[in-house]
Amino acid sequence: MPNDSPPRQLTFDLPFDPRYGREDFLVGDANEAAYGLIEAWPHWPDRVLVLTGPVGSGKSHLAAIWAERAHAWTVTAAAVTHDRVQHLASNGALVVEDIDRPEGRDEAALFHLLNLVRERGSPVLFTSGKPIDSLGITTPDLRSRLRLAPGVAIDAPDDALLRAVLVKLFVDRQLIVDLGVIEAVALRIDRSLGRAREVVAELDRDALGRGRRISRPLAVSVLRRMGLGEAAEDSEA
Incomplete structure (x- = not known):
């Protein structure tokens, strides 16, 4: 039986150097x-x-x-x-x-x-x-x-800052995502910039390994795999 899923690509966990300007x-x-x-x-x-x-x-x-x-x-x-x-x-x-x-x-x-x-x-x-x-x-x-x-x-970020940081984290990694991805992530993680960095890094690795762009369904799938987002999904149901 043929396998129609995209092949996994070999990825290298290269260190990401954040910009501190x-x-x-x-x-x-x-x-x-x-x-x-x-x-x-x-x-x-x-x-x-x-x-x-x-x-x-x-x-x-x-x-x-x-x-x-x-x-x-x-x-x-x-x-x-x-x-x-x-x-x-x-x-x-x-x-x-x-x-x-x-x-x-x-x-x-x-x-x-x-x-x-x-x-x-x-x-x-x-x-x-x-x-x-x-x-x-x-x-x-x-x-x-x-x-x-x-x-x-420094306190926990509000919703606006969290979304702005998510956009910056994707841009820093030269990743182009639509607003649906930003909203999906922002609604499913705690208001922590550290958590935002973890999620964006995991999405980057997963998308690179699959050879696919980061879509909202992919983001939700990765978040679920990380044990995040159940409460948000319940509220959307």
Whole structure:
């Protein structure tokens, strides 16, 4: 019996490099305050700022925008070790990403870094996936310093921002889809930019493997395979 389904193509899971330019950042109600504070540099209320938001919310993108403006180095919190503190504190502005990740986090080194940059008047932007009080920091002085630093949070995106981000994610991958695909995805995922990235990446892989364009039925099928969209489908029935 002949098989009429299109042949599967060999796909390569090549790394996708997101664009982190200022012109690529989409502003909405969820991130307007954070974006405004980044744009306000160098007129910050303090030399230290803590930027919080869930995975995929745009923290790294905003940090990259500020790093370009402030000519800052960018390191992860795990890279702030005792032997590197003097070097990091002596190079001007600094971005310290992912202070919410306890793996490899040297609290004594981070506290020492904070003291040094304040002494030298250097600006530091910390990013975190959770509020400071939720990080389980056991060094009281470090916890106190971070809690006292001005902070700004990125909230979950509203519907308009989620749809705009979906369009951008498809365009970034040079994928052309119609509005039906955008609506199908937006209605079936939680309002998370991280989830939007996951879905677009999966649709890209699936469409490439099948040698087909991304249609609404294909999007719904992939979402169902990912365990997404049942509630939306029930409401449409």
